Amino acid sequence: MAEFTYHRPARLTEAGDLMATLPGARLLAGGTDLLNDLDAGLVSAQHVISLRDIPELGSITERADSIAVGAGCTIAAIEASPVIHKYFPELLSVGLVFATPQVKHRATLGGNICSAVACGDFPVILTALQAEVTLYSAEGTRSVPMREFPLANRKTCRRDSEILTEIIIPKKPPAALARYEKFRRRAAGSLAVASVAVYLDLDGTRCRQARIVLGAVAPSPVNAVEAAALLQQKDLTPEVIRQAADLARKAARPITDVRATAEYRRELIFVLTQRALRAMVGYHGEIR
């Protein structure tokens, strides 16, 4: 690994000042992506700024109508949080399929979002949950909706001087629920071949509002707007679900790589979308 200078600020403002004065500096959270990228020469850095000691980044707080998750919270910490258990059990199921126990103890939510790899898990569900991220810099603070944050594979709208500090997830209405379906080649420690996150606000089996977000089938999560719109104000019968899944499949823009072909990924989207929806409204039985 190429050499770099290491900084470990104790305050967010200090980190912000460093980012402002050291262009090209890299932020280090859990390091599970950054270290591999540095070692492989995929990224270079003269300066690495550790976020380890910044207290604001490590808390999970309940607010009136939302939950604020510090960007530095590890996935393991999120899984252990009573607040998350109470309000967002769907995030626990994402944690279950996210990565190995070792990685979950280092990888942070903020890191997963900022790495923005096409097969990332949390950006998909957080987009479905209409989360917003807060970006801090010496110049000020701004909020960006999760759906606008990733721009492409490994590319986000975060400016070089900015630090992602928290993820705000709005509390769901009482009858709303969300679900994440991920397909992977083996049962643990495996990257997504394709994934689907669905958010539904239900009135019985009738859909008040829906969002369907697709993962690993485009450079960044795909908001399958037409598929979701089809569900709106409808009774979620198997046929309606199938039609929505078909639209989701059409919204996917996958590539062929070592993990799967584009064609297979489209098929997966069709199946996973139906699975998520059927599970959420309580249908069982074979799809198609």
Next chain:
Amino acid sequence: MSRHYLIELTVNGDLHSVAVRASDTLLKVLRDDLGLTGAKSGCGVGDCGACTVLLNGSPVNSCIFLAVEADKQEITTIEGLSQNGQLHPLQKAFIARGSIQCGFCTPGMVLTAKALIDKNPEPSEEEIRQGLSGTLCRCTGYTKIVEAVQHWQEYKDPAVRPNLTGAISSASVGKRLPRKDSLEKVTGRAKYTDDIQLPNMLHGAILRSPLAHAEILSIDTSKARVLPGVKAILTGKDVPDTPYGVSPARYDEHILAKTKVCHWGDRVAAVAAVDEDTCRRALDLIEVEYKELPAVFDPMEAMADDAPLILERYPNNINTRVDWNFGDTEQGFADADLVVEDIFTGNKTHQSPMEPHCAVSEWDSQNRLTVYTSTQVVHYVRHQLSRLLEIPEGDIRVIGTHCGGGFGGKAEVNPLEICSALLARETGRPVKMRFSRSDMFYHGRGRHKQTVTMKIGMKRDGTLTSVRQKSIVEGGAYSSFGIIATYYSGSMVPTLYKIPNYKYDGYRVNTNLPACGAMRGHGCPHPRFAFESLLTRMAKELGLDPIDVRIKNAMTPNTKTINELDVGSCELVACLEKVRRESGWDEKWGKLPFGKGIGIGCGGFASGAGYPIYRSKFPHSNAVIKVSEDGHTVILYTGEADIGQGAATVLSQIVAETLGISYERIKIVYADTDSTPLGFGAYSSRVTLMGGNACKMAAEKINMLIRETAAELLEIPGDRVKMQDDLVFDEANPGSVLPWPEVAAHFFASQGPLLGQGHYSPPEGLGGKFKGATVGTSPAYSYTACVCEVDVDVETGLVTVTSFTDAHDLGTPINPMGVEGQAEGAIAMMLGETLLEEVVFDKKGQILNPNLHDYVLATAMDVPPIHSFVVDSYEPRGPFGAKEVGEGATLPVIGAIANAIYDAIGIQIKELPITPAKILRELQNARRAKNRTNQ
């Protein structure tokens, strides 16, 4: 000079102040600066978990964790787990339950388990598998690891000790004794090659070719040479011209490329420098001018007349051609009621031991070379080094350290051993070289990918009448074990079932891909996949039960096969009946709902090759036993290797049993060409039978001397002396007794060293007289049957294996716990090869997945419960009736899984790995075909 940061680390309760570079990983600091080598480097990118340590109680990958980030934190490594000399209960459970094999993953595995039970003292099996899923194990199949964690509380009482020493009883054979090396492995003290740090040691690295086929026009090393810290650079012109390889008839590779490179990653230059980072920078500075040549990657294309010729000596790139004809296959097919022919394609897989290859070379003051290496074959390594360096074998000492798994990938000399020796000679300093995980895929010699055309003729009652097989064996750029793999592809087919007529056409074809070598089950898994798949399909077509058909044709004891192999003990029928009963086969086969299935496969393998790889009159296995002067301890010296399979334990048990003394008295020294006598090593499943026979003979020599001495002391005739339970006594008068150590000490006092030596060679004249008849010969053959159950997700094609039931004829087991471990590990490995594993290349011959996140090994979550059984058997040629299990147990698995999928969805997938995408495609095709018929 880069900046250093002073950090404080509390490691295992001790405070350390360490100056580190910002880029240093915690793993590097623990291993290199603090000397805590229990945490291992298996992949370097957080995929394998071998580097796991606890950070404030939580498991983390220390290889992707900066040391500076651990400043003022608490770290626990495996070395800190035992307190005041007391093992942690988990460590005791791992020892007692046989959860350790090669031991390379053990420190990470134990620590991951500790983090789990600290939070949840009574985890469910599901929680255990989940909790351990980030730590990969290639040996055990996880079964016994999960068991240890389930039962850890039973070892909480300090008085409860795992049976480390064995019972006082001298009956060792057949006992579930813990491994000889389990204590050092479970505490992190076991030294693997990469754990060796010699004073003034340099590091080395190899420059890989960026093209699959190219002429080297020039190499300019001038920029690299002036880089500070670089001590030596070698290119093709600096190394001996002698070609080498495995089989003398196919010595066709060079230490470093002489005039051209033949595959992406081929070896171009080697560098020695003060550290690995400097090596990497130096490699980047070497300028090589290539002239790219047309490359060929497909074996069918490679055989075409206009294909680029890779090595001049092999016309049409055909490196080995086998043409075997036994009986009259045409007549056999004419006599059949059903003839089916189909093509099955294997996959290119890799051994992927958790420990990457590593070697350390040093020349001493007498100009003698010592090489420490992770190898299966110290003897062959010495033989090749002697040839290549042109120095007598006696001036080379090869020491096999603990070996973190081999599976065939460490069964030949490797470039690290050769280059480190050359670089050490050049610099006058010790040199360490190791493969990265990526190197493992380019230089690690994976499995030959075979395309097998299998044609089988069968009578209406299931009797086989004829078999014709053609295997196109894709071998990569060099021969390695290719000639042997190609012969094995055919030679093992007629050993399981009685085949009256058999024809085999084998073509081993060179391509511009990395060379393939030996891998567990050598040459046999793909033809076995083809055969077992067809057998089940034909049974179904004839309305017969697949197990009945197998029993009908099963090999019988004391039979000569159609290709003239001598089968001695054989209990294949008993294996089939056992798995039929234990799996509930009769209630399930053909009766499960769509998507669920059950399948059967059989396998078997040689218990050691009947002939050496190169012509040699030396015995294949040798042993020396030396009893300590006080008579207390018996030291066994053997040239065989324990690569995790448990050889040290099994050989010690054989000696203890033969001598009539307790297992704890036996200490073993193995795989050191100076101190141990020649042993061909751990390949072709030979050690238990061949090494065991040599050790037994050495022990019998000791018995002779003990008997004479005791007869004198007890004043009785020698034939009345009996040795048992550490005592020597008069059989006619058991009251007349002496402690065994006293007799041994008396011998030393009167006659000097108490030594015994033994040797073993296979019976002479094994095999027929036809070309290639030697491959496949063996003193004995193992047999095994395996039933597998699967759930196929018919919407995505995902296969979940839900159980395995397997039965083995391995003769009489020396250590049943070790046997189960071998079987469970074999099954898990082949589950991966069947469903998950495959090296994928781009159009230029570069590997797209040379890592452990896209080359997918099974985790603890992927391996289902495995129910292993041993059937009664006794092999007269084996020590105490034993034969092999390590390779035979792999061979039924692909067929069993494939047949279970066939039962589940009614479709045979004929191409490995059986991926969800392939299954889904076939299901969709079937659906479309059905719709067409309906219209």
